[in-house]
Amino acid sequence: MSNKKIKIILNGVKTACDKDDTVFNAAKKAGVFIPTLCHDMRLEPYGACRMCSVEVKGVSRLLPACSTPVSEGMDVRTESRTVKRVRKRLVSLLLSNHPNDCMRCETSGACKLQNLAYEYKVDGMEYGGERWKLPIRQANPFIVYEPNKCIVCGRCVRICNEIVMAGTIDFTGRGFNTVPDTAFRVARTLSICEFCGQCVSTCPTGALTDKKARGKGRVHEMKRVKTTCSYCGTGCSFYLNVKDDKVVRVSSDFFGPVNQGDLCVKGRYGYDFIHSRDRIKTPLVKRGDKFVKTSWDRAFAIIASNFEKIIKRHGSDSVGAFSSSRCTNEENFLLAKFVRTVFKTNNVDNCARV
Amino acid sequence: MAGLATSLGAGAATNSLAQMPEIDTLFLFGSNPTEAHPIVSIYLKKALRNGAKLIVGDPRKTWMAKRSDVWLNLSPGTNIAMMNGLVHAILKNGWENKEFIKNRTEDFDALREKVKEYNLKTVEKITGVPKQKIIDAARMYSHADKAMIVYGLGVTEHRTGTENAMAIANLALVCGHIGRPSTGIMALRGQNNVQGASDLGPAPNILPGYQPVANADARAKFEKAWNVPILAASGLKSVEMLDMACQGKFRGLYIMGEDPAQTDPNSHEVRRALKSLKFLVVQDIFHTETTQYADVILPGSSFAEKDGTFTNGERRIQRVRKAIEPVAGLADWQIICRIANRMGYPMKYNHPSEIMDEIASLTPIYGGISYDRLERESLQWPCPTKDHPGTKTLYTDLFSRPGGKAKFVALDHKGSGEMPDKEYPFALITGRIREHYNNGSMSRRVPGIMELVPEEHLELNPADAKKMKLKSDDWVSVSSRRGKIKVRVRVTSRSQRGNVFLTFHFPEALSNFLTSEHRDPIAGTPEYKSCAVKIEKLPKSYQA
Numbered sequence: 064m065s066n067k068k069i070k071i072i073l074n075g076v077k078t079a080c081d082k083d084d085t086v087f088n089a090a091k092k093a094g095v096f097i098p099t100l101c102h103d104m105r106l107e108p109y110g111a112c113r114m115c116s117v118e119v120k121g122v123s124r125l126l127p128a129c130s131t132p133v134s135e136g137m138d139v140r141t142e143s144r145t146v147k148r149v150r151k152r153l154v155s156l157l158l159s160n161h162p163n164d165c166m167r168c169e170t171s172g173a174c175k176l177q178n179l180a181y182e183y184k185v186d187g188m189e190y191g192g193e194r195w196k197l198p199i200r201q202a203n204p205f206i207v208y209e210p211n212k213c214i215v216c217g218r219c220v221r222i223c224n225e226i227v228m229a230g231t232i233d234f235t236g237r238g239f240n241t242v243p244d245t246a247f248r249v250a251r252t253l254s255i256c257e258f259c260g261q262c263v264s265t266c267p268t269g270a271l272t273d274k275k276a277r278g279k280g281r282v283h284e285m286k287r288v289k290t291t292c293s294y295c296g297t298g299c300s301f302y303l304n305v306k307d308d309k310v311v312r313v314s315s316d317f318f319g320p321v322n323q324g325d326l327c328v329k330g331r332y333g334y335d336f337i338h339s340r341d342r343i344k345t346p347l348v349k350r351g352d353k354f355v356k357t358s359w360d361r362a363f364a365i366i367a368s369n370f371e372k373i374i375k376r377h378g379s380d381s382v383g384a385f386s387s388s389r390c391t392n393e394e395n396f397l398l399a400k401f402v403r404t405v406f407k408t409n410n411v412d413n414c415a416r417v
Numbered sequence: 418m419a420g421l422a423t424s425l426g427a428g429a430a431t432n433s434l435a436q437m438p439e440i441d442t443l444f445l446f447g448s449n450p451t452e453a454h455p456i457v458s459i460y461l462k463k464a465l466r467n468g469a470k471l472i473v474g475d476p477r478k479t480w481m482a483k484r485s486d487v488w489l490n491l492s493p494g495t496n497i498a499m500m501n502g503l504v505h506a507i508l509k510n511g512w513e514n515k516e517f518i519k520n521r522t523e524d525f526d527a528l529r530e531k532v533k534e535y536n537l538k539t540v541e542k543i544t545g546v547p548k549q550k551i552i553d554a555a556r557m558y559s560h561a562d563k564a565m566i567v568y569g570l571g572v573t574e575h576r577t578g579t580e581n582a583m584a585i586a587n588l589a590l591v592c593g594h595i596g597r598p599s600t601g602i603m604a605l606r607g608q609n610n611v612q613g614a615s616d617l618g619p620a621p622n623i624l625p626g627y628q629p630v631a632n633a634d635a636r637a638k639f640e641k642a643w644n645v646p647i648l649a650a651s652g653l654k655s656v657e658m659l660d661m662a663c664q665g666k667f668r669g670l671y672i673m674g675e676d677p678a679q680t681d682p683n684s685h686e687v688r689r690a691l692k693s694l695k696f697l698v699v700q701d702i703f704h705t706e707t708t709q710y711a712d713v714i715l716p717g718s719s720f721a722e723k724d725g726t727f728t729n730g731e732r733r734i735q736r737v738r739k740a741i742e743p744v745a746g747l748a749d750w751q752i753i754c755r756i757a758n759r760m761g762y763p764m765k766y767n768h769p770s771e772i773m774d775e776i777a778s779l780t781p782i783y784g785g786i787s788y789d790r791l792e793r794e795s796l797q798w799p800c801p802t803k804d805h806p807g808t809k810t811l812y813t814d815l816f817s818r819p820g821g822k823a824k825f826v827a828l829d830h831k832g833s834g835e836m837p838d839k840e841y842p843f844a845l846i847t848g849r850i851r852e853h854y855n856n857g858s859m860s861r862r863v864p865g866i867m868e869l870v871p872e873e874h875l876e877l878n879p880a881d882a883k884k885m886k887l888k889s890d891d892w893v894s895v896s897s898r899r900g901k902i903k904v905r906v907r908v909t910s911r912s913q914r915g916n917v918f919l920t921f922h923f924p925e926a927l928s929n930f931l932t933s934e935h936r937d938p939i940a941g942t943p944e945y946k947s948c949a950v951k952i953e954k955l956p957k958s959y960q961a
């Protein structure tokens with residue numbers, strides 16, 4: 064990456080940008096929003112949907128901002144009358160083959176197509192024409208595919224092939240009937256799908272959705288809490304989507320410093336354990352062969368008196384603790400402190416060597 | 418991570434994940450990131466798409482091995498011989514980085530003498546890797562501009578795990594491939610917060626931030642802050658606590674969030690130790706094999722129920738945020754405080770951010786960390802002060818050893834504690850698969866995952882399968898000198914002849930009943946990765 068600076072004129076304002084920027088990236092850094100549909104920062108620019116069209120002085124046709132590199136002195140207008148008219152027409156065309164189902168769509172509120180229809184005031188009635196009536200695909204254990212909502216932007220196909228390199232999804236059918244398929248039709252074209260849900264994370268519409276989260280609430284009802292994955296040491300970040308004190312979905316954090324929105328099957332779909340029925344919900348003490356429920360206070364009293372007794376009789380060296388690389392830094396520090404200050408020994412260890 | 422600490426100074430990855438796409442030669446050793454670390458593999462795949470060359474050292478034909486330029490298909494337990502062989506080839510051809518060796522390292526002569534014993538014929542015999550491949554790999558790695566070694570548990574979970582890591586450091590140092598962006602050594606760790614747990618001191622010989630208990634200044638600092646005397650002598654390692662328990666000399670144990678009865682190899686011994694304890698407290702979110710032995714079980718809280726931080730494999734300290742109330746009412750940090758208070762030592766924190774402030778005040782590598790800063794920026798340690806930007810690449814000019822120089826360590830090949838023989842003819846390798854995690858207590862409670870991977874399978878090479886008249890899904894018993902389990906077979910060329918593979922995610926077929934009691938004498942890491950087993954077909958009528 065060279066970051067030699069050049070200057071372009073963006074909506075009449077002189078703007079510095081990197082030589083390697085696309086018009087879209089340069090605008091984004093300058094805080095100018097250009098709508099996109101087939102573009103995802105994680106993917107190579109594709110230039111298929113033309114939603115990002117912009118006008119460049121001296122060029123007769125509109126250019127796609129996502130795949131057009133900047134050049135010195137380039138004079139770009141992102142919101143001219145022509146640009147707006149073209150975008151509006153594109154949205155109209157897309158809606159002419161779209162089910163108009165927003166009221167019960169999982170993605171309502173987070174759908175790029177819906178947002179564009181709102182912004183450009185399009186109701187989908189302008190063009191008549193044939194609409195797909197394809198069956199919903201539910202064979203994949205984590206992903207539901209509603210092909211009728213697909214706008215054939217190719218993002219799912221590209222993320223699966225370019226980024227995950229699983230090669231599970233491809234376009235099938237021809238012409239008007241082209242749709243991305245396979246991973247969602249036969250469970251485990253299944254032997255190669257990684258169930259990472261990367262395709263869901265990139266889909267701009269409600270065509271691909273997380274199966275487990277369906278019917279559990281839409282984006283405006285969720286409390287979204289950014290956190291760090293608790294499975295492996297890569298440390299991906301994501302949002303826990305919480306409704307009524309229940310985690311109902313994990314969604315990508317596209318600005319995560321480690322993973323930029325990418326996740327694997329455990330991070331994205333491995334959250335059921337949180338609300339598992341098997342969770343231990345109260346302290347338990349052993350009575351004979353069984354464990355019986357007890358209160359926190361009672362449990363703390365038993366623990367304190369037993370450790371005190373052992374220490375008094377056999378010395379501090381006869382007790383100790385194991386801590387866990389599953390716990391937080393603060394808990395690990397605290398346990399190390401606990402053993403040294405309360406037990407007064409250095410008998411503390413963890414499994415961090417694994 | 419004691420290995421890298423000895424050679425370089427710190428037991429941590431030297432670079433950042435985000436630097437990976439710019440690697441031009443990747444040496445992947447004992448790591449299967451497409452299964453165990455999928456998001457790291459996305460970075461590595463990006464490097465490959467950008468044209469990086471790939472060397473893979475692994476006994477299994479992994480996704481990466483299939484796409485490699487050179488596949489070093491070494492026999493399990495021969496890592497040191499392999500590394501010595503590579504260094505031998507490099508020195509013989511004059512491919513080493515003489516400047517770097519002279520200016521930034523010490524004890525090179527010892528290494529040079531040692532690797533003389535490892536001519537490529539010898540190494541070929543020990544590792545089973547053809548000589549030409551070793552030369553190809555040595556040339557490719559030493560001639561690279563940005564070369565990174567990425568290694569995993571296939572390196573550390575051996576009897577010689579610590580030495581394996583030093584052997585890797587030797588190779589990188591000989592070529593001067595360390596201390597530059599996209600150039601260094603990355604260790605991929607198993608559990609989510611291994612790095613943080615080693616950084617923050619639940620260890621018998623060090624205080625938080627790798628400050629030795631033997632160091633009087635370090636002790637004085639903690640004594641002042643904590644208001645108690647701190648013993649200068651090391652405490653017991655986890656293995657030693659368990660051994661002493663069996664002898665009746667160790668009596669009370671508090672286990673927070675671990676399941677040694679399942680995840681420790683040689684599970685039988687561990688269970689005996691747990692049974693011998695007078696008093697055992699286990700804090701966990703689920704019942705595990707270990708909780709059965711407890712006198713008191715305390716409900717733990719999951720990561721969704723508490724505030725805190727994790728430190729990932731590239732030393733990045735990241736926030737964990739509370740999304741829901743603790744299912745049992747208290748978060749783990751609150752539990753520790755309550756017990757401490759009751760036992761007469763006051764621990765008062767209103768929020769984990771105050772614990773982090775205490776960490777920062779006592780632990781120089783975390784000195785600049787605070788929750789406020791983590792809201793605004795992403796930081797990798799060492800980050801000693803509030804205005805320090807954190808460290809993306811370690812050792813750009815000095816190593817963190819006394820004198821600032823890295824150290825070569827001359828090492829001998831010792832092999833696994835147990836090699837295949839007539840009676841137990843197969844080498845068992847254990848590892849992870851993408852869908853599951855550790856003892857499975859989390860991933861096995863995800864219905865979609867269980868639908869896909871409901872049970873354990875023994876991976877067996879087609880040629881071996883044919884000889885034994887086994888097909889995929891047949892039941893077999895797998896036994897070692899220590900135990901026996903029953904599993905179904907999966908025939909696949911991922912395993913080479915003579916090697917078989919199991920995960921350790923399933924308590925019904927617990928591979929750790931088989932694995933060996935041999936341990937790394939330095940770190941105490943158990944030898945999960947290889948042991949000798951035999952395989953017998955079970956009658957058709959057998960059902961689990």
Ligand code: SF4
Nearest residue numbers: 223246257259260262
């Ligand atoms: S889940 Fe992952 S592997 Fe499967 S189709 Fe989607 S992107 Fe591809």
Ligand code: SF4
Nearest residue numbers: 213214216217219266
């Ligand atoms: S399913 Fe979604 S991501 Fe894939 S092509 Fe259709 S709209 Fe685009």
Ligand code: SF4
Nearest residue numbers: 292294295299327330
């Ligand atoms: S999402 Fe997957 S790769 Fe990322 S930290 Fe979690 S388990 Fe690891």
Ligand code: FES
Nearest residue numbers: 101110112113129
């Ligand atoms: S977003 Fe630029 S062409 Fe689709």
